[in-house]
Amino acid sequence: MIEDTATRPILGPPPVRHWPALDLTGTDFDPVLAELMREGPVTRIQLPHGEGWAWLVTRYDDVRMVTNDPRFTRAPVVDRQVTRLAPHFKPKPGSLAFADQQDHNRLRGAVAAAFTTRGVQRLRSRAQDALDELVDRMLADGPPADLTQRVLEPFPIAVVCEVMGVPAADRERMHAWTRQIVSSAGAAASARAKDGMYGWFTEAIRSRYGSTEEDVISLLGAAVGRGEISEDEAIGLAGPLQIGGEAVTNNTGNMFYLLLTRPKLLERLRTEPAVRPRAIDELLRYIPHRSAVGLARIAQEDVEIRGVRISAGDPVYVSYLAANRDPDVFPDPERIDFDRAPNPHVAFGHGPHYCMGGMLARMQTELLIDTLIDRLPGLRLAVPAEEIPWRRSTLIRGPEALPVGW
Template structure:
């Protein structure tokens, strides 16, 4: 990792390349940055300048809860970033500060509550069971990504959102391209154009619908004048794309179980303890490459003993916060009995993931059903031959070949 000397007060600026890491390896650059101090300065592969990086749990919580750090202010700034393209969607809650953020999320909040997910659970299991039954029928080997981890989250999020079956393959293709770094700005822009256009047409068409699917809820909010059309698109798109993250996160979780027999044995034979164990696996899994979206300091703020000046861009690392030894003793060890486990895998503060309960439901169902239906589940290839996604913002296996019995 190289460094750049600077006349500005603060630590040196460190180059952070977008590493294509295999397996569940923790990013060695991030590990080094964590050792250097609670706040460091980084330069990512694209964009302009440098940004602060917060890695300590309490600092991450402070920044993500503090209105003096603005997402909206970052929409007009070409700060250093992971993605080669930068086209923030106007009206997206991801870029909104309060009170707009709560106003936008209110339109869809009812679809993602704990009670709504409890009602959804039987239907989700109905969609999952035929996929697993198909694997059992065809016999080993099978690629879990192709047969279950991709089709199930895509089908379920499309059902929750209200995407007709005929449009689901295209929606999946758009979402996969948007979260990829491959293809550059042009491919991402083309995918966004297609998805955003489809969403705009759909919410307009459902403005008078009384349905409880998400696009109908957004259409109704649009009709009532609570959100604009741009906000309707910006609200729906991240929810639609969320199925991709579930695929990759569950893939990493299963890879951990398949490569660590003691974990697999525990999960298989103690189903009553799976919920606690899954929290620990979610804490441990490095679900993304580098960092997400930056915030901009609106005024001078002290964090972790370091003064951040007004106008400075700031990133937080949830991956690093999840390995903070002050909060998670022996953080590099997987402890399936870890309790409490206040991990930040779904974010923190106002921008906590809207679909967190749905994501958790899907991972719980997929892991549990596969373990229960496929006795002796194990990798069909050596662990070092599992192919991993490249040039992507969300990490996960490209395929997960398994056998069983």
């Protein structure tokens, strides 16, 4: 919400609030973010790494405005040490996440064919076969089992590697690199993992110049071969797309933890399959997708948001988690309501940087919900909820393990 500065006096800047890197357990909302939301729609934060402070925008309408307004751009972040959660920060030249609109459209177009509705649906039956095989093995071994280790990790790895065109022999290595990169601890380990992953992509992309296949690496190789994008851009684009599979593991882990600790919700999904699409949207709205905030933007000119002046050059963060709890858009936002309609959540982002793999992630989530609920009658936690281990020092929240019986 941008207001006319001529009709309303500019408010003084709010104090800078330190936002530490918290190791949160369960699916409880981040207490620091909750405090910031109560303090106002526009606040100032300082994260554990980088320099200075940044604005934080939390209201739904404001988040959508900032993420879709060319006056706020990510490209200048690359040359600055903006305050941030992760200690390591070294984006590649072709990183889609930091591209301005013109380059963003060019880069995204190079791989768009792999993420269209047609492309995702073409993959659906192969993904279902891979999931059924994992569940078959788990059922054959019998309960208890770690749902994360047996299904929620290997399934997204298989799917994203299929989309990317990563051979089966390299998938475990690719997964290990991904886990190191998304950790918020250990800059040296993360840098080594990035070097390994990007080195692998360099060789793979070079081997596919002139390819006519529709996996991502082949599309990138062909685009480089035609001179549409550079090799550095192709490599910088491949990495984040590969890492995206990790989000599905954590998001579905959060979902199943919620369902297993709220048996009435799980029973409703079991007995009313028609409600599952709405339920998935509500779970996507509710779950804590990440720790703190993601990537900053830089204001290109003075902008006023809700009576607060953001000056040109100021870094600005938005919180999709906070936007998904805005009571003006989602009445009673702390309640999980499978009948919530409409449900315009921003779990996959908004604007030009809307998650390219959003449809793919949604497809995987649907398959996991349907398959595990239908094939595992009596699905339940095998340990008390308070004994579930949670990922620590990571940018993406989720259970480290999810021991279950059935």
